[in-house]
Amino acid sequence: MEKATVLGNIKDQPRALREALERKDEFVAPFVEVFKKYPIKKVLFFGSGTSYNASVIAAHYFKQIVGIDAAGNYPTVFKNYEKADWTNTLGKEEILFVGISQSGTSRSTVEVMEHAKQNGYITLALTENLESEITKHVDHVVHLLCGKELTPPETRGYTVTVLTLYLWAVSTAKELGVYSGEQYNQAIEEAKDLTDRxxxxxxxxxxxxxxxxxxxxxxxxxxxxxxxxxxxxxxxxxxxxxxxxxxxxxxxxxxxxxxxxxxxxxxxxxxxxxxxxxxxxxxxxxxxxxxxxxxxxxxxxxxxxxxxxxxxxxxxxxxxxxxxxxxxxxxxxxxxxxxxxxIGIDTSVNRFEEPLAHLPEE
Structure with missing residues (x-):
């Protein structure tokens, strides 16, 4: 079998994005269901590395598209120094914690989701690996349809994550009446047009x-x-x-x-x-x-x-x-x-061998 490469994953993005869009109901429906079940007024997104960067975009989506309070957070910083609601005006059923981890083994993200669940907040994980550690510490699990990337740097996973977050946002906006049916359909058509090209x-x-x-x-x-x-x-x-x-x-x-x-x-x-x-x-x-x-x-x-x-x-x-x-x-x-x-760097090799960032995969 040919060795997986980062360049191969980059060039596979058109296929991966189109497949994710075609299967959007698999990851959109369970997310929107949380908004149907609970009176969510704030969404806190968590991730490290690529997943943190996607969390920053996700927070922007939910503020600007859905019109709901949202923030992207570094997991460890939040766990040690922040509160879900400094105003003390929101109930725990009104705050959703979303942990993004492609592998499901990001140590800091697993820990903050475990912390949130233990304290009675609604928790949801977006992960490619449905058997990973993070799935054991949340109320809801949503499948990230990017496929496993067999090289350390994540590329295809990032773009599929961002598309997932966009589809979450426009679908939630429709569910809450922020988007009309026409606006939602236009948003989906624009996504299809981009992924097709x-x-x-x-x-x-x-x-x-x-x-x-x-x-x-x-x-x-x-x-x-x-x-x-x-x-x-x-x-x-x-x-x-x-x-x-x-x-x-x-x-x-x-x-x-x-x-x-x-x-x-x-x-x-x-x-x-x-x-x-x-x-x-x-x-x-x-x-x-x-x-x-x-x-x-x-x-x-x-x-x-x-x-x-x-x-x-x-x-x-x-x-x-x-x-x-x-x-x-x-x-x-x-x-x-x-x-x-x-310049002669092999990106498939992780030179830093100390297991600090991720939990061992079972």
Missing amino acids: FEAVIEESEAWYDRNKTTIVNSDRLYVLGYGVDFGSALEGMLKIGEMLRIPTIGYEIEEYSHGPTMALDKRQTIFFIGSDEAEFERMLLFRKAFKKYTDRVHVVTYKQIDADERDIVFHVKTNKYLAPLMFTVPFQFVAAKGAKD
Whole structure:
């Protein structure tokens, strides 16, 4: 059998996303059922690494689409220092804890879900492995339909997770009467249109990397800047590059980057802007113009029309801003995986062998 590779998982995303959408009832219905059964007024999402980044996007979805209080949390920080409701005005049946763990073995996520359940909160896990440890410590289990990734860095799992969270949000909005039937149908059609054309996203992302790889892999430092719904995408880009290409990489909210880190900017540093269709888009273009005075290694990842050059990627596939994170993460996956391959790093090998992050799989 051919050895599984990260690049293979990246290029398998169109199939995986289409299959997940076709089987959406398997993971949407049990989630919406929780909202039918309980008067949920707040959703707390938990995850580490890729799952945390997806949690940040999930919280944005539930606030902006559903109109419900939500937050993405680091599990250990929450367990040790936070409360589910600092106002003491919500009942435990009004707060839903959602733990995201593709493997189901993330130590910190398992522990915070166990803590929540023991304290009487409603708990739900989203995991690919239905026999994993996290499933033993929650009230509800929902299957993440990404398939097992047989390499350490998660790529296909991230995009399928984000699609799952989007479908949860629009379906919950319909159930609560926030979305009309027409709005819901449009949201599903937009998801289908994007997943049907996802091969083009893969092809354009790889071509963009190939034409820019020389300067990218020879950078002293890389910055990934995002805003709005795509702040989570910036975090995922930072994680993937740091995990595989292993060049110092930092993710920032776009405005925050200008408050100090710009003082270190020089011609051997690379900046990636995620050009989301949000309020900051025009501001992003002003930053882009300013940063180019200090380095020509400035790249924009977007589907919106800009005065683009070879360093930018303007996707021909268009979608709504909530689905765009599915597209915008792909260029960073190629920077990470193909960049690593180009400089001789084997991404299938986990060099850090200490078992700190995950529980042993049974």
